[in-house]
Amino acid sequence: MIRITEQESKYHNIDQMEVLDILKGINNEDKTVPMAVEKAIPQIEKLAAAVAERMKSGGRLFYIGAGTSGRLGVVDASECPPTFGVPFDQVVGIIAGGDQAIRRAVENAEDDDAQAWIDLQEFTINAKDSLIGLAASGTTPYVVGGLKKARENGVLTGCIICNEGGPVVEASDFPVEVIVGPEFLTGSTRMKSGTAQKLVLNMLSTTVMIRLGRVKGNRMVDMQLTNHKLVDRGTQMVMNELQIDYKKAEDLLIRYGSVRKAVEAGTK
Structure with a gap:
């Protein structure tokens, strides 16, 4: 069975399209993403509430992922301290292949199902913490392995994926499945799938920080004054x-x- 994220684009011969038609096609597909996210709000609600409760008790939030998904997790984690004034080790993003993979792909890094847990050990992850696996496909071994070991050790687990079911969902206490359908460019999950994951991450971390008291009214009262x-x-x-x-x-x-x-x- 072909995963939804790998299904063929409904646009054909895009290499022969005019620039305007390419842009309109991409934009038309992008318009569908918020509606797919909306359908997943009940799942996002459960995950956000659970993570907030853990963090209120002193827990931390970790993201793991590979490729685009991993980069999105690193971005969301890195933006929490300046936006909400939390310590830099309270929300942590880890990408398969290490920080070098943020800028340059590391071959086979996502295929190692043991490495994520090794990477998480550097932060002494424990049962107070939460771990969210980011994988558009829902099958990335690096993410699956990390979530399984985390769950075995009492860590709360969740995921943000763009397919239905699969091993990442099975390893998650609180899965979030945002089904955006085939990409404009077949299999290019940095497009709609990446956009969907970014939207969910925005919703998740912002909601959690609000629940932790890091916002007053609608203001970022703990933001860092860096410029x-x-x-x-x-x-x-x-x-x-x-x-x-x-x-x-x-x-x-x-x-x-x-x-x-x-x-x-x-x-x-």
């Missing part, structure tokens, strides 16, 4: 919250290092 744009954004937030002028708000922000702490100090 002038973010300092200005934070200053505006402090201004609005305390009803003070820009200079006073900026002084408070610089002194206390975060919007949350600046507001708390300003209300004493």
Whole structure:
């Protein structure tokens, strides 16, 4: 049986298409992705709630994947500290083949079903933690092996895939299956499948961080002030919250290092 992600594109002779037709075809396929994600919201809800509960008790969140899926996990993990002010080791993305595989494919890295657990041991993963396997196909040995060993050791397991069922789902306590259908370019899962995984990751990590109290109202009150744009954004937030002028708000922000702490100090 051919997996959905490997089925032939419904577009033929794309090498003979005009540029505009290629772009319209890709865009038409992309439009279907949010609807596929919407169908998976009940599964995403269960996974997000479970991960949040683990993290409230001191657990961490790990992503593992290969290729595009692995890169997406690394991106989501790396964006959590600057966006939500969490420690860099609280959300961790691991890609098959190591960090070098972020920029250059590492041959056969995804076919080793023992390596993910070895990679996770570097972080002393334990039963408080959660592990999410990212695999468009739902069959990647690196991800399957990591999830199986994690589950054996009491780690909460989940996955984000773009096929129905398979070994990754079987190894997951909370599977998320986003069925986006055949790709515009046959088998190129960096396209719709990758987009779907990115959307789900956005939903998952943002929801978890909100549940952990890292957002107030609709503001990123714990964001890291790493550039002038973010300092200005934070200053505006402090201004609005305390009803003070820009200079006073900026002084408070610089002194206390975060919007949350600046507001708390300003209300004493």
